[in-house]
Amino acid sequence: xxxxxxxxxxxxxxxxxxxxxxxxxxxxxxxxxxxxxxxxxxxxxxxxxxxxxxxxxxxxxxxxxxxxxxxxxxxxxxxxxxxxxxxxxxxxxxxxxxxxxxxxxxxxxxxxxxxxxxxxxxxxxxxxxxx
Amino acid sequence: xxxxxxxxxxxxxxxxxxxxxxxxxxxxxxxxxxxxxxxxxxxxxxxxxxxxxxxxxxxxxxxxxxxxxxxxxxxxxxxxxxxxxxxxxxxxxxxxxxxxxxxxxxxxxxxxxxxxxxxxxxxxxxxxxxxxxxxxxxxxxxxxxxxxxxxxxxxxxxxxxxxxxxxxxxxxxxxxxxxxxxxxxxxxxxxxxxxxxxxxxxxxxxxxxxxxxxxxxxxxxxxxxxxxxxxxxxxxxxxxxxxxxxxxxxxxxxxxxxxxxxxxxxxxxxxxxxxxxxxxxxxxxxxxxxxxxxxxxxxxxxxxxxxxxxxxxxxxxxxxxxxxxxxxxxxxxxxxxxxxxxxxxxxxxxxxxxxxxxxxxxxxxxxxxxxxxxxxxxxxxxxxxxxxxxxxxxxxxxxxxxxxxxxxxxxxxxxxxxxxxxxxxxxxxxxxxxxxxxxxxxxxxxxxxxxxxxxxxxxxxxxxxxxxxxxxxxxxxxxxxxxxxxxxxxxxxxxxxxxxxxxxxxxxxxxxxxxxxxxxxxxxxxxxxxxxxxxxxxxxxxxxxxxxxxxxxxxxxxxxxxxxxxxxxxxxxxxxxxxxxxxxxxxxxxxxxxxxxxxxxxxxxxxxxxxxxxxxxxxxxxxxxxxxxxxxxxxxxxxxxxxxxxxxxxxxxxxxxxxxxxxxxxxxxxxxxxxxxxxxxxxxxxxxxxxxxxxxxxxxxxxxxxxxxxxxxxxxxxxxxxxxxxxxxxxxxxxxxxxxxxxxxxxxxxxxxxxxxxxxxxxxxxxxxxxxxxxxxxxxxxxxxxxxxxxxxxxxxxxxxxxxxxxxxxxxxxxxxxxxxxxxxxxxxxxxxxxxxxxx
Numbered sequence: 022x023x024x025x026x027x028x029x030x031x032x033x034x035x036x037x038x039x040x041x042x043x044x045x046x047x048x049x050x051x052x053x054x055x056x057x058x059x060x061x062x063x064x065x066x067x068x069x070x071x072x073x074x075x076x077x078x079x080x081x082x083x084x085x086x087x088x089x090x091x092x093x094x095x096x097x098x099x100x101x102x103x104x105x106x107x108x109x110x111x112x113x114x115x116x117x118x119x120x121x122x123x124x125x126x127x128x129x130x131x132x133x134x135x136x137x138x139x140x141x142x143x144x145x146x147x148x149x150x151x152x
Numbered sequence: 153x154x155x156x157x158x159x160x161x162x163x164x165x166x167x168x169x170x171x172x173x174x175x176x177x178x179x180x181x182x183x184x185x186x187x188x189x190x191x192x193x194x195x196x197x198x199x200x201x202x203x204x205x206x207x208x209x210x211x212x213x214x215x216x217x218x219x220x221x222x223x224x225x226x227x228x229x230x231x232x233x234x235x236x237x238x239x240x241x242x243x244x245x246x247x248x249x250x251x252x253x254x255x256x257x258x259x260x261x262x263x264x265x266x267x268x269x270x271x272x273x274x275x276x277x278x279x280x281x282x283x284x285x286x287x288x289x290x291x292x293x294x295x296x297x298x299x300x301x302x303x304x305x306x307x308x309x310x311x312x313x314x315x316x317x318x319x320x321x322x323x324x325x326x327x328x329x330x331x332x333x334x335x336x337x338x339x340x341x342x343x344x345x346x347x348x349x350x351x352x353x354x355x356x357x358x359x360x361x362x363x364x365x366x367x368x369x370x371x372x373x374x375x376x377x378x379x380x381x382x383x384x385x386x387x388x389x390x391x392x393x394x395x396x397x398x399x400x401x402x403x404x405x406x407x408x409x410x411x412x413x414x415x416x417x418x419x420x421x422x423x424x425x426x427x428x429x430x431x432x433x434x435x436x437x438x439x440x441x442x443x444x445x446x447x448x449x450x451x452x453x454x455x456x457x458x459x460x461x462x463x464x465x466x467x468x469x470x471x472x473x474x475x476x477x478x479x480x481x482x483x484x485x486x487x488x489x490x491x492x493x494x495x496x497x498x499x500x501x502x503x504x505x506x507x508x509x510x511x512x513x514x515x516x517x518x519x520x521x522x523x524x525x526x527x528x529x530x531x532x533x534x535x536x537x538x539x540x541x542x543x544x545x546x547x548x549x550x551x552x553x554x555x556x557x558x559x560x561x562x563x564x565x566x567x568x569x570x571x572x573x574x575x576x577x578x579x580x581x582x583x584x585x586x587x588x589x590x591x592x593x594x595x596x597x598x599x600x601x602x603x604x605x606x607x608x609x610x611x612x613x614x615x616x617x618x619x620x621x622x623x624x625x626x627x628x629x630x631x632x633x634x635x636x637x638x639x640x641x642x643x644x645x646x647x648x649x650x651x652x653x654x655x656x657x658x659x660x661x662x663x664x665x666x667x668x669x670x671x672x673x674x675x676x677x678x679x680x681x682x683x684x685x686x687x688x689x690x691x692x693x694x695x696x697x698x699x700x701x702x703x704x705x706x707x708x709x710x711x712x713x714x715x716x717x718x719x720x721x722x723x724x725x726x727x728x729x730x731x732x733x734x735x736x737x738x739x740x741x742x743x744x745x746x747x748x749x750x751x752x753x754x755x756x757x758x759x760x761x762x763x764x765x766x767x768x769x770x771x772x773x774x775x776x777x778x779x780x781x782x783x784x785x786x787x788x789x790x791x792x793x794x795x796x797x798x799x800x801x802x803x804x805x806x807x808x809x810x811x812x813x814x815x816x817x818x819x820x821x822x823x824x825x826x827x828x829x830x831x832x833x834x835x836x837x838x839x840x841x842x843x844x845x846x847x848x849x850x851x852x853x854x855x856x857x858x859x860x861x862x863x864x865x866x867x868x869x870x871x872x873x874x875x876x877x878x879x880x881x882x883x884x885x886x887x888x889x890x891x892x893x894x895x896x897x898x899x900x901x902x903x904x905x906x907x908x909x910x911x912x913x914x915x916x917x918x919x920x921x922x923x924x925x926x927x928x929x930x931x932x933x934x935x936x937x938x939x940x941x942x943x944x945x946x947x948x949x950x951x952x953x954x955x956x957x958x959x960x961x962x963x964x965x966x967x968x969x970x971x972x973x974x975x976x977x978x979x980x981x982x983x984x985x986x987x988x989x990x991x992x
Contacts, residue, residue: 042958050672050694051701053958054965062967065958069656069666079967084981085710086967090698094668097634103669105698105706110669 052089064089074113161260166239168194171438171454172265178462268401277373302393312398344490487535492528492545515557543573576606680816684936699778709979715777720805721748747784773939785809790827799844801827856898885926
């Protein structure tokens with residue numbers, strides 16, 4: 022069993038996991054939408070450096086479940102996903118919006134077991150290094 | 153309307169030429185309160201057009217190309233334009249004008265902008281058929297008819313070797329005639345150039361095929377069997393098919409004379425410096441005015457008079473500041489410039505001349521007696537120093553005059569000029585204004601043009617605008633984004649030259665970081681433009697912007713709209729039925745687009761392949777409505793069905809759309825083909841617009857809609873099918889290779905150094921020698937084209953991405969909702985979602 026840490030997540034807060042897909046199915050830089058047990062939706066990304074990230078799938082500005090379809094990249098070194106609707110950028114580390122400080126995406130924990138990727142059913146709290 | 157406001161006043165404008173139109177524009181722009189309503193009387197049937205550019209009518213024969221922007225005042229309730237009638241008489245007491253149609257119009261202020269008529273010397277035979285003047289579009293139509301009837305090589309004679317005479321001679325040359333010019337003076341353009349400049353000019357135009365007869369006049373013209381015979385004052389004769397009189401213009405001042413207004417001894421309506429005539433309620437502007445006794449035949453001072461009267465009517469105190477009679481022009485391909493005291497009439501003036509008969513250039517600078525101050529100059533053959541020298545008139549010379557005009561001499565910089573130096577004389581813009589605009593953010597020629605109007609009339613000052621930009625020290629970064637320092641055009645070259653085919657390879661070697669929503673789609677587009685690989689193949693799938701990734705247009709609630717291609721706007725009944733059935737089956741909202749096709753809204757991502765299968769099975773394919781790509785080629789029905797159609801516009805539109813479908817470009821590409829000059833396909837508003845003529849196709853380029861609409865401009869006329877397609881191939885590929893990210897064709901063209909002339913040279917004359925390359929690139933695109941919808945349907949891996957959830961593909965997204973209760977089906981957005989705040 023292998024666990025891959027999402028940056029700075031707190032393991033003890035995770036109550037349950039939903040299986041998403043095989044790790045080798047993911048295209049680096051391309052997101053997929055995951056339906057979580059309990060009804061929430063997550064957008065899962067495999068980044069070009071091999072790490073995984075998952076944030077909420079609902080764009081708080083566009084009010085539609087589309088974040089998995091955004092382009093990922095970095096802004097000033099921070100890994101981000103840009104909403105496909107109006108391009109606001111959200112950090113893939115702690116979910117905060119770099120263009121509008123009033124909004125943030127929930128962040129989910131990700132793990133890989135024997136090549137299968139799973140996502141926490143509920144958002145986790147992320148310790149941010151300096152906000 | 154506030155009852156306390158004073159009643160609106162009426163200004164009547166007699167004449168709708170360039171200056172009359174400028175006056176209406178200037179008044180309407182300043183009159184925020186709407187204190188004046190304007191009634192314009194235009195003698196010609198056409199509204200104001202660019203008479204200065206009259207010669208460009210030859211060849212394209214497109215009268216609309218000369219129309220001045222805004223000349224119909226559409227939508228402006230305070231302007232009434234009455235065409236086809238003259239102001240005939242003025243009742244100054246009652247303040248009423250009577251028109252040639254008998255209407256009587258009252259005025260509070262009357263502005264006479266009646267212009268001039270072409271003077272025809274009373275030579276016996278001057279009114280024989282085949283004798284013309286060179287002033288209106290109708291004159292040119294008449295000249296053309298006679299020239300074409302006479303056949304190629306027939307002789308055409310222009311009487312008058314001034315500026316307009318040489319333009320007329322060039323027009324005759326373009327019509328295939330053997331042109332002659334007769335000038336009484338001992339040199340051509342006697343007003344602008346001296347004997348030395350005149351001899352160089354004569355040599356240059358003679359080399360271009362013009363027959364020049366100097367120092368003679370015409371005694372009489374007689375009708376012969378073959379046409380006309382001119383008898384010259386030196387007893388020689390010329391047999392010709394037609395004669396054009398270009399012997400000067402006279403002000404149209406009869407209406408003023410009849411009304412008892414003061415007129416000059418040699419004509420012209422006398423005004424003071426505020427352009428007021430001897431009647432305080434009547435003004436005169438443009439060529440018909442004699443300001444303190446002097447008439448001005450150039451449009452730039454005419455525009456100044458228009459602005460002053462607009463200012464005066466609204467309470468201002470503008471005064472005519474005198475006119476800059478400088479000119480710079482290209483006549484028959486020869487550059488000629490004349491400025492300041494060109495003939496050195498100032499007392500004590502000295503001349504420095506460089507006359508190179510071998511090279512065909514002549515340059516003269518007129519300087520003060522101490523050789524320190526520039527007074528004027530003449531340049532023939534090479535007028536490149538004009539933009540730098542003209543603003544220096546009246547100022548100290550920055551270098552030895554001989555050095556300034558010698559080929560190896562000093563390059564004049566913009567820092568030689570003081571801030572109040574007038575850089576653009578047509579629109580009176582100083583160096584200070586231009587530098588101010590640059591400081592406030594204007595970072596290219598287009599920006600300076602829109603902020604200051606400098607460079608928007610004759611264009612002679614544009615080289616100086618460039619110098620000012622270069623010297624402003626403003627660092628204009630052309631970097632694409634924080635990950636790439638190169639511009640899009642540079643990255644395009646790098647991709648072509650290195651053969652790199654992946655984003656990861658490109659950013660590793662030429663950029664930094666991991667990319668973003670700016671550079672990823674840009675690189676995706678470059679890769680797509682340089683190969684026929686599917687845009688979702690391999691790594692490219694991760695680069696595509698929203699729409700391109702799912703090959704559909706994302707809408708507000710996360711559903712998509714689907715647009716099948718309908719080349720030329722043509723569709724069969726069977727296909728329409730299929731579209732209708734698909735819409736019903738999937739519950740889609742249907743709307744017809746501006747591109748002459750059908751858009752189907754409300755498709756969930758997992759429904760897209762199912763919808764495509766139905767459309768592909770019915771013989772349809774992707775319309776690429778989602779891409780920075782070719783969209784449509786609109787058409788009007790043309791010669792197949794329409795009684796006015798000149799060519800088969802639908803056939804050509806379908807051909808072009810099938811040729812360019814799938815092409816990826818810096819921004820969307822919209823084309824159109826119209827079957828005649830009525831232009832029902834609105835091709836002038838398109839990136840590439842094709843308009844049929846009797847003899848072939850006229851090709852227009854660079855039309856855009858959007859925030860700042862631009863009309864396409866004529867690239868080439870009367871083309872056959874093959875040449876048309878070749879030119880469009882080259883134009884599109886040239887744009888794709890060199891434009892900036894998200895730069896549409898109009899701003900791209902605007903920014904091209906050398907402007908339209910340069911573009912014509914590159915596309916039509918292959919001046920860069922890249923035409924074969926561009927055509928090969930387009931041929932490769934045509935060969936490699938495949939419908940990208942069908943390609944997804946054939947590929948399991950790609951198909952597997954079109955699901956609602958990767959772990960629950962059978963479960964539709966429960967958050968997607970529509971509202972069908974109103975007039976039309978609309979998407980419904982989510983309530984505010986739960987937001988997790990970052991812990992501190």
